Amino acid sequence: MKILVTGVTGQLGHDCVKELEDRGIEVRGVSSRxxxxxxxxxxxxxxxxxxxxxVIHCAAYTAVDRAEEEEARCMAVNAGGTRALAESCRELGAKLLYISTDYVFPGDGEKPYEVNDEKGPQNVYGRSKLAGEQAVQELLDAYFIVRISWVFGLNGRNFIRTMLQLSETHDVLTVVDDQIGSPTYTRDLAVLLADMIQTDAYGVYHATNEGFCSWAEFAAEIFRQAGCGTSVKPVSSSAYPTKAVRPKNSRLSKRSLDEAGFLRLPRWQDAVGRYLIELDTIKKP
Ligand SMILES: NC(=O)c1ccc[n+]([C@@H]2O[C@H](COP(=O)([O-])OP(=O)(O)OC[C@H]3O[C@@H](n4cnc5c(N)ncnc54)[C@H](OP(=O)(O)O)[C@@H]3O)[C@@H](O)[C@H]2O)c1
Known part of the structure; x- marks a missing residue:
């Protein structure tokens, strides 16, 4: 089997290529170049x-706030680019695994979203990713759509890296506590995606590390496990207005993953621990 991975210079694409290579599968990773x-x-x-x-399609325009001012570019990459890719997959008879996001949902309530719950993206990025999903579903039968959230991986910037950096100069950090979701470690997700792409269990899935938390709880766990003395002061997101509106409820149900017999990812606290060890290893000569 020959697999193309888009977004190889990003967090998830990098780990997907590595996972497939480690399994001896023929793979090519590509970026915008x-x-x-x-x-x-x-x-x-x-x-x-x-x-x-x-194809495992990880590439995307991911600058959520900038997208509010660059709607045309965000749409061109996430909707137009995905459509072009899906058209080629149809022409070649190739399967497509499209990575999507919790941001396709409106983010209200407290119930975990089921895969077919009503969509209602609250920002440009979410609308562009939903348009990508729609193009895939319109053009293909052999597709997987995998919605993920709060991504962290070794190959790129993310919340954990930002928190660790800020902890070097702050004893207390204010972090929002009214957006609830699940972190996703790219290394854990890559294992699932490499399994999934080799099946024909097509459909829509949610895949994140297990358990829910707020960003404030996520930050506190990072500091606890990293052993730094920084403490977290929880605040409401109204204290931190951003250009793009973020969903308050990013909980994603794993029902379709369970029903198809795929294994869930480990708990998010466990993923944070392993990520911190990996970060430490790459820092050492
Ligand atoms: N980050 C999150 O918290 C999060 C949450 C939910 C879902 N997701 C989804 O998860 C996937 C992976 O996210 P990530 O955090 O790993 O992304 P990332 O680190 O921001 O990397 C983005 C990748 O997309 C490529 N790309 C951007 N514009 C492109 C273009 N015009 N043509 C071709 N490639 C282009 C980049 O290549 P260059 O280096 O060449 O620009 C890079 O390899 C994305 O589909 C994203 O929408 C992410």
């Missing part, structure tokens, strides 16, 4: 020349 999603002809040319059996 060799696979510009805003250029449908270039996408098609690449696809027809490489001819993958399957």
């Amino acid at each position: 060799d696979f510009p999603l805003t250029e449908p002809d270039a996408v098609r040319r690449f696809m027809l020349s490489y001819r993958p059996d399957a």
Whole structure:
């Protein structure tokens, strides 16, 4: 099986390529340099020349706040680029695994979202990712849509890295406590995606590390496990207005994952621990 992974220079794409390579599967990772999603002809040319059996589509415009001012570009990458990729997959008969987000939901209430619950993205990025989902579903039968949230991985910036950096200069950090969701460690997710892409259990799934928390609880756990003395002062998100509105409820139900027989990811606290060890290892010469 020959697999193309988009977004190899990002957090998730990097770990997907590594996981597939470790399993001895033929894989090629691409970024915007060799696979510009805003250029449908270039996408098609690449696809027809490489001819993958399957694509794990991790690449996206991910700057959630900037997207509010760059709507056209965000849409071109996440909706237009995904459409172009899905068209090529259809032409080649390749399966497509599209990575999506909790931001496709409105984020109200407290119940975990089921995969088919009503959508209602609250920001440009969420609308662009939902449009990507719709293109995939319209064009293909052999697809997986996997919604994830609060991503952290070794290959890029993320909440854990920001918190650790801020802890070097702050004894107390204020962090919002009224947005609830689940962190997702790219290394754990890559194991599931590598399993999934080799099946024909097509459909829509939610996949994050297990357990729910607020950003404030997430930060407190990072500081506890990292052994730094920084404490967390929980605040409401109204104290931290951002350009893009964030959902308060990002809880995602794993029912479809369970029903298809896929294994859930480990608990998020366990993932944080392993990530901190990995970060420490790469810092040492
Ligand atoms: N980060 C989160 O918290 C989060 C939460 C929910 C869902 N997701 C989804 O998870 C996936 C992976 O996220 P991530 O955090 O790993 O992303 P990331 O680290 O921000 O990396 C984004 C990747 O997309 C590529 N890319 C951006 N614009 C492109 C373009 N025009 N053409 C081709 N490639 C382009 C980048 O390549 P270059 O380096 O060449 O620009 C990079 O490899 C995305 O689909 C994202 O929407 C992320």
